[in-house]
Amino acid sequence: MKKQATLDWSVRDKIIKGIVRGLVYLHEDSRPRIIHRDLKTSNILLDKDMNPKISDFGMARIFGVDQIEGSTNIIVGTYGYMSPEYAMHGQFSVKSDVFSFGVLLLEIISGKRRNNKEDKFDDLLIHAWRLWKDNRAMEIVDPTLIGDSNSMSKIMRCIHIGLLCVQIDLDGRPTTTLISHFLSIDSAILPEPNQPASFKDYSRLGNIDQLTSNSIPSSSFGELITEIYPR
Secondary structure, eight states: OHHHHHSOHHHHHHHHHHHHHHHHIIIIISSSEEEOSOOOGGGEEEOTTOOEEEOOOTTOEEEOTTOOEEEOSSOOSOTTTSOHHHHHHOEEEHHHHHHHHHHHHHHHHHTSOSOOTTOTTSOHHHHHHHHHHTTOGGGGSOGGGTTOHHHHHHHHHHHHHHHHHTBSSGGGSOOHHHHHHHHHOTTSOOOOOOOBOOHHHHHHHSOGGGGOTTSOOGGGOOOGGGTOOBO
């Protein structure tokens, strides 16, 4: 809890925006375009000033100038952060990374992992969406962040953005450039999110056991904050 308390909203906001800047570079500014394919908490390193750096490009794919998506028969990555179209059909694009970022964003705000080993079919994404629909989104916020009324509106906005990123329909997910715009301009209007992908959606589409070859076992999932620290 001490580590968690040191990550107040100003620090977490800095981490979130830094990750987005890194993704904008990979997706839009880099030539050729790079799709990371394994964006997760352990691949976000923090320096002594808490500036995030996206790491581990061993699974990244380079896209041609006019290429916007790709496909593969070999699914690699970490279950829980994979978008449904990639996990079950091998289809990946910038929107696959956006889905992974949405999971990260909701984890950073809640201080919890998406994968809940006690009840994996009521995971963080679905829980956040249900609370959002019931106008109770504040219940998902890490308790250490509650109390600063000035930051709550920004936190609620980030939950909204996170839910937009993890929608099942990849066309409904914003690009990283648009995410950056949403985070920078408070007056920018956000569309309503649709239901996110749940573990049940994955299980209906195929065999979950096939996704575990490069995944972290569910028993090792702890709280998010135990892995975010300077290196």
